[in-house]
Amino acid sequence: MKYDLYEVKVLMFLRNNKGEYLFLMNDHEDSIIKGYVNPPGGHIEPGEGFQETVKREVLEEMSVKNLVNIQLKGTINVTGFKENPIMMFIVTADVPESEKPVTQNEGTPVWVDLNDTAKYKMFEDVKLIAGAISKTQKGTFSGKSTFKDKKFVSFEVAGDK
Numbered sequence: 646m647k648y649d650l651y652e653v654k655v656l657m658f659l660r661n662n663k664g665e666y667l668f669l670m671n672d673h674e675d676s677i678i679k680g681y682v683n684p685p686g687g688h689i690e691p692g693e694g695f696q697e698t699v700k701r702e703v704l705e706e707m708s709v710k711n712l713v714n715i716q717l718k719g720t721i722n723v724t725g726f727k728e729n730p731i732m733m734f735i736v737t738a739d740v741p742e743s744e745k746p747v748t749q750n751e752g753t754p755v756w757v758d759l760n761d762t763a764k765y766k767m768f769e770d771v772k773l774i775a776g777a778i779s780k781t782q783k784g785t786f787s788g789k790s791t792f793k794d795k796k797f798v799s800f801e802v803a804g805d806k
Contacts (some may be wrong), residue, residue: 651731652688652731653731654689654734656684657702657738658698658735658775659709659739664758668775669752672752681765683771684770685706706751712741714740719738720785721733725791727796769800788803
Protein backbone atom coordinates (compact mmCIF):
# COMPACT_ATOMS: atom_id res chain seq x y z
CA MET A 646 0.00 0.00 0.00
CA LYS A 647 1.37 3.40 -0.96
CA TYR A 648 0.77 6.39 1.28
CA ASP A 649 0.97 9.91 -0.03
CA LEU A 650 1.53 11.38 3.38
CA TYR A 651 1.60 10.78 7.09
CA GLU A 652 -0.32 12.79 9.61
CA VAL A 653 2.13 14.02 12.24
CA LYS A 654 0.73 14.52 15.73
CA VAL A 655 1.62 14.83 19.38
CA LEU A 656 -0.16 12.89 22.10
CA MET A 657 0.37 14.40 25.55
CA PHE A 658 0.44 12.69 28.92
CA LEU A 659 0.30 15.59 31.37
CA ARG A 660 0.85 14.82 35.08
CA ASN A 661 -0.21 16.63 38.20
CA ASN A 662 1.61 16.44 41.54
CA LYS A 663 -0.64 13.49 42.59
CA GLY A 664 0.53 11.37 39.64
CA GLU A 665 -2.78 11.68 37.78
CA TYR A 666 -2.91 12.45 34.08
CA LEU A 667 -4.97 15.11 32.35
CA PHE A 668 -7.31 13.68 29.72
CA LEU A 669 -10.23 15.15 27.81
CA MET A 670 -13.73 13.65 28.09
CA ASN A 671 -15.46 13.79 24.72
CA ASP A 672 -18.92 15.19 25.46
CA HIS A 673 -20.04 16.04 21.93
CA GLU A 674 -23.54 14.67 21.38
CA ASP A 675 -22.94 13.78 17.73
CA SER A 676 -19.56 12.06 18.27
CA ILE A 677 -19.06 8.32 17.89
CA ILE A 678 -16.62 8.53 20.80
CA LYS A 679 -18.90 10.43 23.19
CA GLY A 680 -17.93 9.48 26.73
CA TYR A 681 -14.38 8.45 25.82
CA VAL A 682 -11.39 9.99 27.58
CA ASN A 683 -8.22 10.60 25.64
CA PRO A 684 -4.99 12.46 26.24
CA PRO A 685 -4.90 15.88 24.60
CA GLY A 686 -3.06 16.09 21.33
CA GLY A 687 -3.02 17.55 17.89
CA HIS A 688 -1.26 18.08 14.61
CA ILE A 689 2.24 19.47 14.45
CA GLU A 690 1.96 22.54 12.24
CA PRO A 691 4.57 23.25 9.54
CA GLY A 692 7.65 24.83 11.13
CA GLU A 693 6.70 23.80 14.70
CA GLY A 694 8.77 21.66 17.02
CA PHE A 695 6.96 19.24 19.32
CA GLN A 696 7.37 21.54 22.35
CA GLU A 697 5.71 24.42 20.51
CA THR A 698 2.88 22.12 19.45
CA VAL A 699 2.37 20.91 23.02
CA LYS A 700 2.15 24.47 24.37
CA ARG A 701 -0.22 25.58 21.60
CA GLU A 702 -2.50 22.55 21.90
CA VAL A 703 -2.91 22.68 25.70
CA LEU A 704 -3.67 26.37 25.49
CA GLU A 705 -6.29 25.78 22.76
CA GLU A 706 -7.81 22.66 24.31
CA MET A 707 -7.76 23.49 28.04
CA SER A 708 -6.50 27.06 28.53
CA VAL A 709 -3.38 25.72 30.28
CA LYS A 710 -0.62 28.31 29.86
CA ASN A 711 2.29 26.75 31.71
CA LEU A 712 3.83 23.27 31.55
CA VAL A 713 7.05 22.09 33.15
CA ASN A 714 9.50 19.37 32.13
CA ILE A 715 8.21 18.76 28.58
CA GLN A 716 9.89 15.58 27.33
CA LEU A 717 9.67 13.38 24.27
CA LYS A 718 9.03 9.85 25.55
CA GLY A 719 8.40 7.94 22.35
CA THR A 720 6.93 7.59 18.90
CA ILE A 721 4.05 5.45 17.71
CA ASN A 722 3.39 4.58 14.08
CA VAL A 723 -0.40 4.15 13.75
CA THR A 724 -1.79 2.35 10.71
CA GLY A 725 -5.32 1.43 9.71
CA PHE A 726 -7.13 3.98 11.86
CA LYS A 727 -7.41 6.62 9.15
CA GLU A 728 -6.78 6.57 5.42
CA ASN A 729 -3.22 7.78 5.94
CA PRO A 730 -0.96 6.52 8.71
CA ILE A 731 -0.20 8.69 11.73
CA MET A 732 3.19 9.30 13.30
CA MET A 733 2.56 10.25 16.92
CA PHE A 734 5.16 11.84 19.13
CA ILE A 735 4.39 10.82 22.71
CA VAL A 736 5.17 13.64 25.13
CA THR A 737 5.04 13.93 28.90
CA ALA A 738 4.96 17.12 30.94
CA ASP A 739 4.06 18.31 34.41
CA VAL A 740 1.10 20.62 35.04
CA PRO A 741 1.83 23.06 37.87
CA GLU A 742 -0.74 23.13 40.67
CA SER A 743 -1.50 26.77 39.82
CA GLU A 744 -2.90 25.74 36.42
CA LYS A 745 -6.64 25.07 36.33
CA PRO A 746 -7.66 23.37 33.06
CA VAL A 747 -11.02 24.53 31.71
CA THR A 748 -13.52 23.03 29.28
CA GLN A 749 -13.09 24.17 25.71
CA ASN A 750 -14.64 22.81 22.50
CA GLU A 751 -12.39 19.70 22.57
CA GLY A 752 -14.00 18.25 25.71
CA THR A 753 -14.04 18.38 29.48
CA PRO A 754 -10.69 18.03 31.31
CA VAL A 755 -10.57 15.09 33.75
CA TRP A 756 -7.73 13.80 35.90
CA VAL A 757 -7.19 10.06 35.35
CA ASP A 758 -5.30 7.60 37.53
CA LEU A 759 -3.56 5.33 35.00
CA ASN A 760 -3.69 2.47 37.51
CA ASP A 761 -7.48 2.62 37.31
CA THR A 762 -8.15 2.88 33.58
CA ALA A 763 -10.83 0.16 33.61
CA LYS A 764 -13.44 2.65 34.81
CA TYR A 765 -12.93 4.86 31.72
CA LYS A 766 -13.84 4.39 28.09
CA MET A 767 -10.65 4.93 26.08
CA PHE A 768 -8.99 3.59 22.99
CA GLU A 769 -7.22 0.29 23.63
CA ASP A 770 -3.84 1.57 22.52
CA VAL A 771 -3.99 4.59 24.85
CA LYS A 772 -3.83 2.23 27.85
CA LEU A 773 -0.89 0.42 26.27
CA ILE A 774 0.93 3.67 25.46
CA ALA A 775 0.47 4.73 29.09
CA GLY A 776 2.04 1.43 30.15
CA ALA A 777 5.00 2.01 27.83
CA ILE A 778 5.52 5.46 29.38
CA SER A 779 5.58 4.05 32.90
CA LYS A 780 8.02 1.26 31.91
CA THR A 781 10.43 3.61 30.12
CA GLN A 782 12.38 5.20 32.95
CA LYS A 783 15.24 6.50 30.77
CA GLY A 784 15.43 7.15 27.07
CA THR A 785 12.53 6.72 24.69
CA PHE A 786 10.40 3.97 23.20
CA SER A 787 9.02 3.36 19.74
CA GLY A 788 5.99 1.37 18.81
CA LYS A 789 3.40 0.37 16.28
CA SER A 790 -0.34 0.53 16.78
CA THR A 791 -2.30 -1.37 14.15
CA PHE A 792 -5.99 -1.03 13.36
CA LYS A 793 -8.07 -2.70 10.67
CA ASP A 794 -11.23 -0.89 9.62
CA LYS A 795 -10.73 1.41 12.64
CA LYS A 796 -10.79 -1.56 15.03
CA PHE A 797 -7.75 -2.16 17.24
CA VAL A 798 -5.65 -5.17 16.18
CA SER A 799 -2.25 -4.98 17.88
CA PHE A 800 0.31 -2.88 19.70
CA GLU A 801 4.05 -3.48 19.75
CA VAL A 802 6.63 -1.44 21.61
CA ALA A 803 10.40 -1.45 21.96
CA GLY A 804 12.71 0.91 23.76
CA ASP A 805 15.06 1.72 26.55
CA LYS A 806 13.93 0.48 29.96
